[in-house]
Amino acid sequence: MQSSGSTTSSLTAAGRGVLAVLRAEDGDERTVAAAARLAAPDGAWHAILVENAQTRRRGEAARLRTLELLRQAQARGAVTAVLEGPDAAAVAAGYARRHGCATAVLARERASSWWRTPFLRRLALVAPELDFVEVAAPAIAAAPPGPLPDPHAPGVPAPRRYLAAAGASLGTALVALPLLPLLDVANVAMLFLLTVVLVAIRLGRGPAIVATLVGFCALVPAAPRRQYDVSEFKYGVALAVMLAVGWITARLTSDLREQAQSAIGREARTRALYEFARALSVALQTEQVFEITRRFLARSFEARAAILLPDDGGRLRWPDAGVGSDERAPVLSVLDMAAAQWTFDHAAPAGAGTGTLPSNPYLFLPLLAPMRSRGVLAVRVPDVGALLVPERRELLDAFAALAAIALERVHYVDVAQDAVVRMEGERLRNSLLAALSHDLRTPLTGLVGLSESLTLSRPPLAAAQMELANALRDEARRMSTLVANLLDMARIQSGGVKLNLQWQLIEETIGSALRACRWQLAARTVETDIPRGLPLVRFDATLLERVLCNLLENAGKYTPPDARVTIAARAQDRQMFVAVCDDGPGLPAGRENDLFEKFVRGQQESPISGVGLGLAICRAIVEAHGGRMRAWNLEGAGACFEFSLPLGDPPPLPDADPEHHDNPISQHEH
Amino acid sequence: MNIDAAAPVALIVEDEPQIRRFVRMALEGEGWQVHQSETLRRGLIDAGTRTPDLIILDLGLPDGDGLQLIRDVRAWSPVPIIVLSARIDEADKITALDAGADDYLTKPFGIGELLARVRAALRRQHKAGGEPSARIVFGKVEVDLHMRTVQRDGQPVHLTPTEYKLLSVLLANLGRVVTAPQLLREVWGPSNADNGHYVRIYMGHLRQKLEDDPAQPRHLLTETAVGYRLQP
Numbered sequence: 001m002q003s004s005g006s007t008t009s010s011l012t013a014a015g016r017g018v019l020a021v022l023r024a025e026d027g028d029e030r031t032v033a034a035a036a037r038l039a040a041p042d043g044a045w046h047a048i049l050v051e052n053a054q055t056r057r058r059g060e061a062a063r064l065r066t067l068e069l070l071r072q073a074q075a076r077g078a079v080t081a082v083l084e085g086p087d088a089a090a091v092a093a094g095y096a097r098r099h100g101c102a103t104a105v106l107a108r109e110r111a112s113s114w115w116r117t118p119f120l121r122r123l124a125l126v127a128p129e130l131d132f133v134e135v136a137a138p139a140i141a142a143a144p145p146g147p148l149p150d151p152h153a154p155g156v157p158a159p160r161r162y163l164a165a166a167g168a169s170l171g172t173a174l175v176a177l178p179l180l181p182l183l184d185v186a187n188v189a190m191l192f193l194l195t196v197v198l199v200a201i202r203l204g205r206g207p208a209i210v211a212t213l214v215g216f217c218a219l220v221p222a223a224p225r226r227q228y229d230v231s232e233f234k235y236g237v238a239l240a241v242m243l244a245v246g247w248i249t250a251r252l253t254s255d256l257r258e259q260a261q262s263a264i265g266r267e268a269r270t271r272a273l274y275e276f277a278r279a280l281s282v283a284l285q286t287e288q289v290f291e292i293t294r295r296f297l298a299r300s301f302e303a304r305a306a307i308l309l310p311d312d313g314g315r316l317r318w319p320d321a322g323v324g325s326d327e328r329a330p331v332l333s334v335l336d337m338a339a340a341q342w343t344f345d346h347a348a349p350a351g352a353g354t355g356t357l358p359s360n361p362y363l364f365l366p367l368l369a370p371m372r373s374r375g376v377l378a379v380r381v382p383d384v385g386a387l388l389v390p391e392r393r394e395l396l397d398a399f400a401a402l403a404a405i406a407l408e409r410v411h412y413v414d415v416a417q418d419a420v421v422r423m424e425g426e427r428l429r430n431s432l433l434a435a436l437s438h439d440l441r442t443p444l445t446g447l448v449g450l451s452e453s454l455t456l457s458r459p460p461l462a463a464a465q466m467e468l469a470n471a472l473r474d475e476a477r478r479m480s481t482l483v484a485n486l487l488d489m490a491r492i493q494s495g496g497v498k499l500n501l502q503w504q505l506i507e508e509t510i511g512s513a514l515r516a517c518r519w520q521l522a523a524r525t526v527e528t529d530i531p532r533g534l535p536l537v538r539f540d541a542t543l544l545e546r547v548l549c550n551l552l553e554n555a556g557k558y559t560p561p562d563a564r565v566t567i568a569a570r571a572q573d574r575q576m577f578v579a580v581c582d583d584g585p586g587l588p589a590g591r592e593n594d595l596f597e598k599f600v601r602g603q604q605e606s607p608i609s610g611v612g613l614g615l616a617i618c619r620a621i622v623e624a625h626g627g628r629m630r631a632w633n634l635e636g637a638g639a640c641f642e643f644s645l646p647l648g649d650p651p652p653l654p655d656a657d658p659e660h661h662d663n664p665i666s667q668h669e670h
Numbered sequence: 671m672n673i674d675a676a677a678p679v680a681l682i683v684e685d686e687p688q689i690r691r692f693v694r695m696a697l698e699g700e701g702w703q704v705h706q707s708e709t710l711r712r713g714l715i716d717a718g719t720r721t722p723d724l725i726i727l728d729l730g731l732p733d734g735d736g737l738q739l740i741r742d743v744r745a746w747s748p749v750p751i752i753v754l755s756a757r758i759d760e761a762d763k764i765t766a767l768d769a770g771a772d773d774y775l776t777k778p779f780g781i782g783e784l785l786a787r788v789r790a791a792l793r794r795q796h797k798a799g800g801e802p803s804a805r806i807v808f809g810k811v812e813v814d815l816h817m818r819t820v821q822r823d824g825q826p827v828h829l830t831p832t833e834y835k836l837l838s839v840l841l842a843n844l845g846r847v848v849t850a851p852q853l854l855r856e857v858w859g860p861s862n863a864d865n866g867h868y869v870r871i872y873m874g875h876l877r878q879k880l881e882d883d884p885a886q887p888r889h890l891l892t893e894t895a896v897g898y899r900l901q902p
Contacts, residue, residue: 441756445778446688452781453692456699473780480778500760500895503867505874511885512892528885532878536867542760542895567885654832654858654868 018045019101019130020073021092023119024055024066027107030135032073035105038133039077047073048081048095050088089119093127103131158206165199165207166214173218185235188219189242196246200253208250216243269395272300276399280406284413289406293377297399301381301392304330307367307403308340309375316341316376330362330380340364340376347373352380353387363387365396367404374407431490440483447476477519481553485613488546492620499543499624503536503651506569506576512541513548514567520549520556521565524582529568536650537576543621550614551580551641558639559584571647575627579642586633595631618643677703681722683713683739684754685732689777693726696781697788710734717743724788725751729766737769744770750791754779760895764849767896773846774896790845806841808889808902811880813841820880827879832857836872840890840900849897873898 020035022028032047039045049055049066056063070080079099085091096104104127109118120134172195176188192215200208219239276296283289290307297305308316316337319330332340339357343350343364350356351364361384367374377400386392451472455461461469507530514526548567555565559582569578587595596619618641619629627645634640680702684690694704705720707713710731717725717739725743729736740751753766753774763774772791775783804816812821818834820827829837839856840848853869854862862868873892877884891899 441777442686443688445756446686446692448778449692449696449781450688453695456696456781458699477778503870505870507874507877507885508870508892509894511877511887512894514886515891516894526886528883530885536871540895545894651865651867653871654862654865 016040016043016103017099017101018043018103018105019092019096019099020045020047020078020105021123022047022049022066022069023088023107024049024051024058024062025107025109027135028066028069031105031107032069032076032078034133034135036073036076036078038103038105044099045078046080046095046099046101047078048083048092050083050085050091052084052086052088054088089122089126092123093130096127096130101130103133105133105135107135161203161207162210165203165211168195168199169211169214169218171195172215177218185219185238189238192216192219192242193245193249197249197253200250201257204257205250205254208254209247212243212246212250215246265391269391272296272395273398273402277402280402283406283410286407286410289403289410292406293399293403297379300399301379301386301396303379303381305380306330306332306378307375307407308332308337308344308378309407310344314344316344330378332362332378336360336362336378340378343376344373351378352384353393363396365400367400367407369404369408371408374404374411377403436486441480441487444476444480444483448473448480451476474519481517481520481549482613484546485550485617488543489613489617489620492617492624499540501538501540503538504541504544506530506534506537506578509539509541509544510548510567510569510578513545513552516545517549517552520553522556523561524556524559525564527564527566529566531570534569534571534576535647537645538648539625539645540621543624547618547621547643548578548580550618554614554641555580555582555584555639558582574647575644576647577642577644579640581634581638581640583634583636583638585639586637587631587639589633596629615641677701678723679703679705679720680724680726681705681707681713681716681720682726683707683710683716683731683736684726684728685709686728689728689754692781693784696784697724697726700785700788710736710739713739714742717747717749722749724791725749726754727751727771728754728756729762730756737766740766740769740771748795750788750795752784752787752791763896764851767847767849768851786845794844794846806844806902808844808900809880810882811889813837815841822880829876829879833872833875833879836869837876837900840898844900844902847893847897847899853898869898 018035018039020031022031035045035047047070049070051063067082070078070082074080081095083091083095092104095101104123106120106123109120120132123130124132169192172192176183176191180188192212195215196208196211199211216239219242276292279292279296280289283292286309293307294305297303306319308319310316318337319332339350339360339362342356343366347366347368348356349363349365351360351362352358353363361380363379363381365377365379367377379396381387387396451469454469455466455473460466510528510530514528518526552565555563559565563582563584566581567578568581569576571577596615615631622629622643622645625645627643629641629643631639631641678701680697682690682693682697682704684693684706685708690706690708694706697704702724705716705722707716710733713727713731716722725739727736727739736753740753743749743751750772751770753763753771754777755763755766755774756777763776766774772794773787775787804814806813806815810823811827813819814821815838820829820834820837835857836853839853850866850869851863854865857872858865858868873890874884877887877890881887881890889901891901893899
């Protein structure tokens with residue numbers, strides 16, 4: 001036929017145009033929406049109204065509504081048309097071909113008369129090349145999945161079920177008894193059994209037994225009186241068997257029915273849980289978890305629900321009233337919040353259906369996640385009794401557990417994102433710091449060298465100029481220490497520092513630190529108190545030298561020029577302690593340990609330069625070694641800075657020389 | 671070497687003009703004739719054409735790693751090379767020393783330090799050509815290499831064989847840094863490369879025996895994370 005040709009032409013003409021066919025019906029609105037969704041973002045789509053005598057019968061109001069819909073469709077990019085023709089299907093098919101539409105979107109007809117072919121079928125017959133999208137009828141599609149079936153709630157009230165069962169048996173009797181003369185009694189009994197089975201399936205065990213008894217009673221008076229011997233006996237047996245079989249059948253079928261119903265209930269619960277879990281699995285924000293939980297509880301339990309989260313102090317916060325559009329959000333009173341808080345604190349359910357505060361209209365379930373309790377789920381159901389049904393409570397508990405896990409996951413997503421942001425910031429800052437320090441070092445080298453050249457220039461400088469040149473040199477060196485500190489801090493904080501851990505003699509490192517930084521102390525006397533034979537310690541000598549230099553520099557900065565500085569080392573409790581003490585003015589009382597924070601100095605606005613970076617670096621380095629840093633004031637006068645390093649198990653020593661006497665480890669034994 | 675030339679020749683390979691300037695001033699003050707190269711490429715050429723008696727080399731040059739120049743020059747000349755390094759990474763210094771550099775200075779450095787290193791490098795080179803001295807004195811310590819005896823304040827000091835061996839390696843490199851791996855190799859043999867603490871322990875012994883204050887040594891100096899230097 002012509003269909004194949006037109007299919008090709010429609011495909012080539014406009015690709016995959018979408019045609020919404022409106023019929024001045026209730027479903028038109030949805031049809032337009034579906035067609036708009038289906039159309040490719042830049043592709044053409046059409047909306048047409050086909051009018052004829054039939055559509056006009058639906059009234060002017062319906063027609064106007066559809067015309068308004070057409071206008072809206074036009075606003076959303078559709079090509080619209082109002083067409084006229086007695087055969088609406090043929091008109092629509094012709095339009096689809098002319099405009100190269102490959103897909104037609106129609107509303108499902110509510111209930112078509114048995115004598116009339118549905119519109120969709122008719123259109124399919126005249127336009128076989130079209131794909132069809134049948135949009136669900138509004139009433140059915142809009143209804144959400146109903147509440148979960150309750151296996152214990154019978155569909156029909158009990159008395160009516162028994163009456164129906166009795167009626168069914170009586171009806172069977174009315175039909176069957178007149179046939180008794182024609183049929184054998186066993187056959188008639190079969191008819192009754194059939195009734196019993198049907199009743200058992202539809203109405204349950206009790207009614208089935210009633211049906212059996214009624215049938216039995218109906219058959220007994222109809223017993224044939226003609227032959228008293230054999231026939232009567234046969235009749236009796238048949239009735240007895242009927243009674244027994246009816247009884248058993250009633251039991252079996254009703255058992256099966258109950259099993260089927262509970263299976264359906266289980267399936268529904270499982271599906272609800274599955275869908276809930278799936279919906280939660282994509283949630284990345286707390287609000288999404290709230291919304292999904294609220295939606296699923298409303299759907300499965302017809303319940304109003306809210307999730308209450310604690311603040312940092314463990315007090316539950318009131319739910320946000322900001323979501324004004326959602327009138328389903330429950331309103332909680334102060335008492336409700338107190339009950340919720342109890343639930344949160346005790347991690348146990350409270351409220352309706354529980355042993356605690358059962359008069360509260362809400363059921364409060366703790367949201368227990370693996371790490372900790374994340375909050376409280378407050379549920380209010382229309383029928384409190386439903387909460388007592390074990391299956392429903394179990395389902396609610398499962399919902400609460402899923403929501404708790406989702407909240408925890410979201411929490412850790414937040415934590416991870418925060419960490420990433422912080423790390424990025426830190427990394428950027430540190431790489432800037434590193435580049436800056438490196439670029440500062442080169443000119444500083446020039447400055448140190450040039451100022452020193454000045455002091456050595458010939459002819460020699462006058463005393464005043466010499467002093468200036470020396471000051472210049474010292475300041476440049478101080479500056480380069482500062483830059484070295486910055487660079488080390490950047491290295492340590494960017495996590496890029498790899499400790500070069502070696503087994504070291506603390507005495508040696510103290511010695512090299514003193515040689516490198518002695519000039520910072522100028523004329524101050526330095527004493528060392530290092531017992532012979534201290535064990536080896538494992539540390540990064542370069543970094544520890546920086547610690548000692550910073551402590552010495554600190555002593556040089558904050559003590560008078562005639563002060564005395566002591567460096568003492570001792571091993572105690574599997575730790576090596578190294579203290580740098582002075583007899584200067586000491587530390588500001590009460591702030592001894594603040595000093596190790598970045599950019600804190602002893603006195604605000606102190607005239608002495610430095611940003612307090614040195615001590616922060618000391619702490620960072622010492623802690624990177626697994627040690628601790630502390631500071632205190634000496635009795636009398638002076639400050640002490642002490643760091644500890646853990647003593648490990650030193651490696652084996654070289655093979656002993658025959659004559660040496662002062663092996664550092666064995667020293668104590670001599 | 672310019673044996674008959676009026677002044678010894680130094681080559682500075684460094685890209686920073688201010689550093690070049692004060693190094694040049696310091697060396698000229700000591701009677702050197704100084705040539706300067708700003709790049710590695712230029713430095714390689716000058717090292718060949720100027721036949722310097724001393725090379726002062728920055729490791730971080732804009733057009734390449736100074737290490738390349740050390741290896742190149744060492745292929746044909748024992749001229750002393752002193753490395754300048756802004757890097758905090760001690761591994762770079764050890765690599766440069768192992769490649770044949772004689773000494774190093776970490777930026778920023780003082781002129782006194784620079785000249786001390788230059789003198790030590792030159793002295794070592796002159797020694798290598800001439801008769802090795804049998805007696806070395808540093809501070810209060812006097813070592814007789816022929817008799818293998820050590821005296822401090824005129825009193826004999828007893829050293830174990832290992833301690834003496836360690837001291838003799840340092841004496842052979844007087845004033846010059848010797849890397850810890852090199853000391854390990856020469857004193858304990860190649861199989862002890864991982865036992866860096868041996869050197870530290872024995873240096874501790876030497877300090878106890880030869881220094882006035884072992885915690886503030888004046889001669890047996892530690893170049894942290896690089897090696898040791900016997901400062902005369």
